[in-house]
Amino acid sequence: MPESREISIGDVESQAATLQSEKMTLNVGPSHPTTHGVLRLLVELEGDIMTKVTPVIGYLHRGDEKIAENMTYNQFVPYTDRLDYLGPLANNVAYAIAVEKLAGIEVPARCQAIRVICTELARISSHLLGLGVFGMDTGAWTPFMYCFTEREKLMDLFEELTGARFTNSYTRIGGVTRDIPEGWTGRVIEALNSMQRTLKEVDTLLTRNRIFYDRCVGVGIIAKEDAISYGLTGPNLRGSGIPLDLRKDKPYSGYENYDFDVPVGKTGDCYDRFLVRMEEVHQSIRIVMQAIEKLPDGPWYAEDAKKIFAPPKDKVLTSMEELIQNFMIVTQGPQIPAGEVYFEAENPKGALGFYVVSRGGGVPYRLKIRAPSFCNLSILPKILPGLMLTDVTTVLGSLDFVMGECDR
Amino acid sequence: MNLKETFAFLEERPAKDCPAYNCPAGHLVNLMQALRDQHGYSMLVDMTAVDEGPGQTPRFIAVYHLFNLESFEYLRIASACEGDESAPEIPTVSHIWAGADWHERECYDMFGIRFKGHPDLRRILMWDEYPYYPLRKEFPLAGFDMDFQAADVAERTGVRIQPAPMAGGPFVSGDEGPMSEKEPRAKDQSWREQHKKPGGSGPA
Numbered sequence: 001m002p003e004s005r006e007i008s009i010g011d012v013e014s015q016a017a018t019l020q021s022e023k024m025t026l027n028v029g030p031s032h033p034t035t036h037g038v039l040r041l042l043v044e045l046e047g048d049i050m051t052k053v054t055p056v057i058g059y060l061h062r063g064d065e066k067i068a069e070n071m072t073y074n075q076f077v078p079y080t081d082r083l084d085y086l087g088p089l090a091n092n093v094a095y096a097i098a099v100e101k102l103a104g105i106e107v108p109a110r111c112q113a114i115r116v117i118c119t120e121l122a123r124i125s126s127h128l129l130g131l132g133v134f135g136m137d138t139g140a141w142t143p144f145m146y147c148f149t150e151r152e153k154l155m156d157l158f159e160e161l162t163g164a165r166f167t168n169s170y171t172r173i174g175g176v177t178r179d180i181p182e183g184w185t186g187r188v189i190e191a192l193n194s195m196q197r198t199l200k201e202v203d204t205l206l207t208r209n210r211i212f213y214d215r216c217v218g219v220g221i222i223a224k225e226d227a228i229s230y231g232l233t234g235p236n237l238r239g240s241g242i243p244l245d246l247r248k249d250k251p252y253s254g255y256e257n258y259d260f261d262v263p264v265g266k267t268g269d270c271y272d273r274f275l276v277r278m279e280e281v282h283q284s285i286r287i288v289m290q291a292i293e294k295l296p297d298g299p300w301y302a303e304d305a306k307k308i309f310a311p312p313k314d315k316v317l318t319s320m321e322e323l324i325q326n327f328m329i330v331t332q333g334p335q336i337p338a339g340e341v342y343f344e345a346e347n348p349k350g351a352l353g354f355y356v357v358s359r360g361g362g363v364p365y366r367l368k369i370r371a372p373s374f375c376n377l378s379i380l381p382k383i384l385p386g387l388m389l390t391d392v393t394t395v396l397g398s399l400d401f402v403m404g405e406c407d408r
Numbered sequence: 409m410n411l412k413e414t415f416a417f418l419e420e421r422p423a424k425d426c427p428a429y430n431c432p433a434g435h436l437v438n439l440m441q442a443l444r445d446q447h448g449y450s451m452l453v454d455m456t457a458v459d460e461g462p463g464q465t466p467r468f469i470a471v472y473h474l475f476n477l478e479s480f481e482y483l484r485i486a487s488a489c490e491g492d493e494s495a496p497e498i499p500t501v502s503h504i505w506a507g508a509d510w511h512e513r514e515c516y517d518m519f520g521i522r523f524k525g526h527p528d529l530r531r532i533l534m535w536d537e538y539p540y541y542p543l544r545k546e547f548p549l550a551g552f553d554m555d556f557q558a559a560d561v562a563e564r565t566g567v568r569i570q571p572a573p574m575a576g577g578p579f580v581s582g583d584e585g586p587m588s589e590k591e592p593r594a595k596d597q598s599w600r601e602q603h604k605k606p607g608g609s610g611p612a
Contacts (some may be wrong), residue, residue: 331580
């Protein structure tokens with residue numbers, strides 16, 4: 001029988017230098033279920049602890065900014081769907097407002113209200129998915145199915161409004177593609193009421209769930225200074241306790257007419273970001289309800305913008321002037337005066353910015369997309385080192401990013 | 409508040425949406441540091457560049473958008489890059505805002521602008537071996553025909569990087585010229601009947 005030998009802690013300590021192992025480099029992604037897309041992380045590990053993280057992005061780069069320089073303003077709308085493809089309506093609206101700002105046109109109140117409803121519904125649908133997959137990343141499967149069921153109802157409403165479930169392409173420069181259908185607002189209210197019941201259940205399933213709580217609290221803390229320095233926006237910035245919300249602080253599209261609160265976190269950990277998103281869904285429901293209640297009548301596109309918004313179809317088919325106008329807008333694009341503009345909208349993932357440079361005509365000279373997910377992910381090398389490898393899923397889930405937007 | 413009074417080297421830049429200034433590249437770092445520390449512009453929300461077109465001087469303009477967290481105002485600072493058209497240069501601000509790191513890497517990737525003092529200036533969206541700067545104006549929309557970056561894979565499979573087929577558009581009609589030239593077509597000049605497709609080969 002071989003002689004057994006007990007190793008005391010003292011022995012280990014004295015042999016620490018020889019026992020020390022090499023650091024290991026682990027490649028996570030680009031195709032990995034917890035990366036929510038094609039994000040690749042090069043992780044340097046010492047045991048289970050990460051010592052260095054290098055994100056590798058660009059796997060979904062499609063050259064959207066180059067493409068934008070080669071087409072008219074309205075032709076680019078479908079490309080904005082594919083930025084943050086979990087809330088395309090919000091991207092459509094942000095892009096439309098940016099170009100309208102450059103053109104100096106103001107859309108009528110009804111159009112603004114429709115856009116607010118669309119943006120908030122997009123936010124709800126994006127946050128529902130974000131919350132659901134966050135639960136799934138930390139091991140809770142059920143809330144995800146609950147959230148997805150509710151999200152599906154929104155998809156049906158989007159389809160009824162825009163004709164497409166995901167790639168809505170609903171806005172045009174100077175308005176939207178069509179007015180809201182009859183009875184649609186009633187169905188929105190119905191869907192939101194049923195959603196509030198489900199949210200309560202999700203809340204019971206996740207918020208005080210011991211496993212979820214333990215995995216999130218104190219993990220991935222983002223300090224206020226870091227959040228600002230890295231240019232974080234949206235729920236991730238507010239999770240760190242900075243109450244910046246462009247809907248409140250730099251209102252656009254009539255957001256100043258609605259009453260809502262801006263939830264902020266305290267410590268900036270994953271749990272705070274979860275709570276902020278959870279509350280934001282409730283606040284968005286509040287805004288949609290108000291917007292539907294006060295929905296103004298009147299035109300739903302800028303009627304005076306003759307060289308920008310195509311005239312209604314019935315007039316195109318009956319009147320010469322409108323026919324020419326339609327032809328010019330379709331072939332040459334909406335005529336936007338020379339100049340430059342930067343506009344940011346508070347999107348589900350953060351501030352989506354468009355920097356548009358025009359030299360006149362129907363095609364942008366340069367269009368830069370400021371993607372919130374891009375900035376939000378740039379903080380990973382700062383917050384991940386020191387955490388365990390298993391925390392990667394938690395932190396990524398809590399940041400709620402979309403690679404289509406990050407890589408553009 | 410007029411920043412020109414504090415910083416004499418600034419030159420006003422026409423803009424309708426927010427205050428905008430042109431800044432010489434030499435003063436850029438000091439200006440940014442002062443704007444962040446003394447004027448409340450604590451966030452760099454966006455950083456990008458604009459290509460004025462081949463042969464223009466200055467050709468590349470770096471554009472910074474700052475955000476003031478107290479007054480909720482935006483500020484645009486534009487700065488012309490120094491140096492030759494093929495290797496434009498501008499100082500980095502990544503030590504002032506950590507977020508500038510990735511923005512500057514993207515600018516380098518897309519325009520080939522060298523950020524002096526940047527700690528890790530690598531491509532970020534394109535792959536490391538990629539030889540072109542896609543957002544430069546002379547780069548065709550379809551891209552170029554070129555070798556696949558992994559030689560062993562290319563040898564085994566014969567795969568190449570090909571220009572994008574553009575038979576489906578996007579089509580735009582031009583603003584000027586005779587009617588015959590204004591028929592909607594791909595805006596990228598290299599795709600007109602008179603011009604060969606970029607790279608020469610690729611899908612017919």
